[in-house]
Amino acid sequence: MAKRIRKAVFPVAGLGTRFLPATKANPKEMLPVVDKPLIQYAAEEAVKAGIETLIFVNGRNKRSIPDHFDKAYELETELEEQGKMERLEAVRNIVPSHVACIYIRQSEALGLGHAVMCAEPAVGDEPFAVILADDLIDDGDGDGCLAQMVARYDEQVASILGVQRVPHDQVDRYGVVDVEPVAERLGQLKGIVEKPDPADAPSDLGVVGRYILNSSIFNKLRQTRPGSGGEIQLTDALDALRQDEPVLAYEFIGTRYDCGDKLGYLQATVEYGLKHPELGPAFAEYLAQRG
Known part of the structure; x- marks a missing residue:
C-alpha cells in the first residue's frame, strides 16, 4: 500500500530579482494577489490535498514568511476589541490547527535541487510534494x-x-x-531537457512548479554534479531517477499564472480580482469602463 503524501516542501530562498526593488526587503513569495500572498495560496493548495506538514526552505531576509504563518497576538487582540470578527478569522485561519510548519535555512542559493535536498531531515523516507509558490494554479472549483x-x-x-x-x-x-x-493526461518520463532550444525540444510539455517525489530522489540529488553557477538542478536528478524507477508527468487541469514574471503576476491579479467575492463586480465594472 502506498504511503500517504503528508508533507510538502516550499523552496522560498530565492532572491526574486525580477521584482526589484519590491523584493529588496520583502520575499517574492509574500507578494499579494488581491489580499493574500502567493505563499498562502500555495499553502492552502497543499492543505486541500491532505498535507499535514509544511516545510519551508528559506534564506536570509525571509522572516516575514514564518511571521505570516505564526500567531499575531497583538493584531488579533486589536481586531477582536474592534469587533472586526471576519478579519480576525482570516488572520487566525491561515493554516488549520492540525497543520505543522517547519522552517529550514538554505545557507546558499545553490539551486532547486539543493533546496529540496535541504528538506531531507524533515521529510525522511516518505514520499513528499514540492510546491513553487510563484506558480499560482487555479483549477476553478476543484481541490487544486x-x-x-x-x-x-x-x-x-x-x-x-x-x-x-x-x-x-x-x-x-x-x-x-x-x-x-x-x-489520459499521464505519461511515463523517457527524458527531460532543461530549457532546450525550440528546434531540439522533445515535446511542448513544460514542467511547472508542482512535484510529488519518492524519497529515492535524495540519493540522486547527492550524486548530481553542480551545473552552471554551482547549482544542483532537480531536473538532472529526475533524469537519473527515471532510469531506475518510473517517473510520470501529469498534465494537470487548471490555469497556471507565472507569478515569477511581472506580466504573469499582473494577469493573476486581474483574474483573481475579478472572481473575488467582495471586489469582483466592482472591479469588473471598472475594467469595462476602461474599455
Whole structure:
C-alpha cells in the first residue's frame, strides 16, 4: 500500500530579482494577489490535498514568511476589541490547527535541487510534494493541482511532475519532458531537457512548479554534479531517477499564472480580482469602463 503524501516542501530562498526593488526587503513569495500572498495560496493548495506538514526552505531576509504563518497576538487582540470578527478569522485561519510548519535555512542559493535536498531531515523516507509558490494554479472549483497529483500518486505509486503545454517558442523557459503515454493526461518520463532550444525540444510539455517525489530522489540529488553557477538542478536528478524507477508527468487541469514574471503576476491579479467575492463586480465594472 502506498504511503500517504503528508508533507510538502516550499523552496522560498530565492532572491526574486525580477521584482526589484519590491523584493529588496520583502520575499517574492509574500507578494499579494488581491489580499493574500502567493505563499498562502500555495499553502492552502497543499492543505486541500491532505498535507499535514509544511516545510519551508528559506534564506536570509525571509522572516516575514514564518511571521505570516505564526500567531499575531497583538493584531488579533486589536481586531477582536474592534469587533472586526471576519478579519480576525482570516488572520487566525491561515493554516488549520492540525497543520505543522517547519522552517529550514538554505545557507546558499545553490539551486532547486539543493533546496529540496535541504528538506531531507524533515521529510525522511516518505514520499513528499514540492510546491513553487510563484506558480499560482487555479483549477476553478476543484481541490487544486496538488490534489489531482496526489490522486494519481495513490494510483501509480511513482514520482510525478506537473506539466502543461506551452507555446513552442517558449520551451526554452522550461524543463521539457519526453513521455510515453500511460493514461489520459499521464505519461511515463523517457527524458527531460532543461530549457532546450525550440528546434531540439522533445515535446511542448513544460514542467511547472508542482512535484510529488519518492524519497529515492535524495540519493540522486547527492550524486548530481553542480551545473552552471554551482547549482544542483532537480531536473538532472529526475533524469537519473527515471532510469531506475518510473517517473510520470501529469498534465494537470487548471490555469497556471507565472507569478515569477511581472506580466504573469499582473494577469493573476486581474483574474483573481475579478472572481473575488467582495471586489469582483466592482472591479469588473471598472475594467469595462476602461474599455
